[in-house]
Amino acid sequence: MTDRYHGPAGGLPDQSVLHTGRAVFTEAYAFIPKGVMTDIVASPLPFWDGTRAWILARPMTGFSETFSQYLMETTPGGGSDRPEPRADVEGVLFVVAGELAVTLEGTDHHLQVGGYAYLPPGAGWTIRNPGDAPARYHWIRKRYERLEGLAVPDAIFTSDAAVAPNEMRGTDGRWATTRFVDPDDLRHDMHVNIVTFQAGASIPFEETHVMEHGLFVLEGKGVYRLNRDWVEVEAGDFMWLRAFCPQACYAGGPGPFRYLLYKDMNRHASFEAFGIERR
Template identity: 60%
Template sequence: MTNGRYFSQVGGLPPQTQTLTSKAVFTTAYAVIPKTVMSDIVTSVLPHWEKTRAWIISRPLSGFAETFAQYIVEVAPGGGSMKPEPDARAQAAIFVVEGEGTITYDGKDRPLRTGSFTYIPAGGQWMLKNDSAAPLRFHWVRKVFKIVEGFKAPPAVFIHEDECTLDWMPDTNECWGTTRFLDPNDVRYDFHLNIVTFEPGASIPFMETHIMEHGLYVLEGKAVYRLNEDWVEVEAGDYMWLRAYCPQACYAGGPGRFRYLLYKDVNRHPDL
């Protein structure tokens, strides 16, 4: 279902009468994984997770994502994990798109609800449980933390979108902005997970070409996105991966807001 703020409809299986035409595409510069691809038969079950299934929509792979993995996770009532992360090097960012639950970190329970964001530093001990009567759905980004000599590990973050500021880009008449869950000036963090918002008619008015790798999951609305040499129409539930230096731009035609969850790697020198 769509809860009014974040797309959360995943699963099911298309009928035999449906045509095979799709905007799914995988190139050396970008990939588009539309919502129609995220059916029941492409899910993964995970070790140490109970009553849980996941759509793994990006992972480190030659010719694909290099810096991160991203999952859409669905936890049934009573499900969850006492040992969710198998890699002590991995940090976690979680954004809830539907439902309620509890995440336990450093011995303290924290409530999760639609719109909650959580950051767990690498090596942090955490647990997650759906103690509600309805499914819990969230995005989970995993990334190996890049240690910097002389810097302490970044702290955990527990926050809700409603507690964050929507910062408008300058000279855009408040039509293109970003909601940041992690402090962009804190170089201890080596990635960001933000929500980008476009009002109807807004655009990225130039071809961005930069070092940051991106994962973009459309939470709301529709738009046309320029990916390398192609214009692609995307809507709520679609996912895009953009490799470093992939030219990109966007035009949000409306009728409502266009919003997406944006991953990008930041604040570190490139590996040589």
């Protein structure tokens, strides 16, 4: 299973290719298909070497405001000794190709394909590609919402293969979620999970909720309901949903349909963004 995760290919289409792209940006969602993740939209980052990033999501006023999501590619030996520039930002790494060496507070952690890391705010970490092939991985960043009486979460290093999926009740395992964080641990203000649908399975209603989403399709294909539209999606595509965007899906087969899912969790609605003072 782990050799089928989709990662960026880069490059550019040939000049003879017709313009038949699927990208769209609406008031409720953005759909970024894999074909637009080319060389010319990748960015270098300060204090990183041998690395480029496709920035798939960033906070935008009036749209999704809580997170950013990067699809990273680091060449052998590349990485960073100061990757996160902000002490108030937490992060998640998920490896889709190659391998990473992450050093956190002096302890080394090796992440293979399917590897997951949660990095708390203020953690001193570094990252390198120790392998002989490019490492490709997601990096999701969020400003951590501290609350008096709740400690900052501990770091987590695990993998897709090490965590048993939780079956959605009443689906006979056809819809399941791999949860890397305990849902009852309210120290966490975001979850990054993997959702798996077997061929033909579905979300049988239009979810409409306060959580923002980043959804990157790791494997397979499906049809996703995004606000008013049904959109065909496949491995390598990214969906970016603002709060309350209606959503549902069908898995297309023949194999599983799996995606990496970000959502903000476990906090009251914020008023500060709208100029309402604390009292």
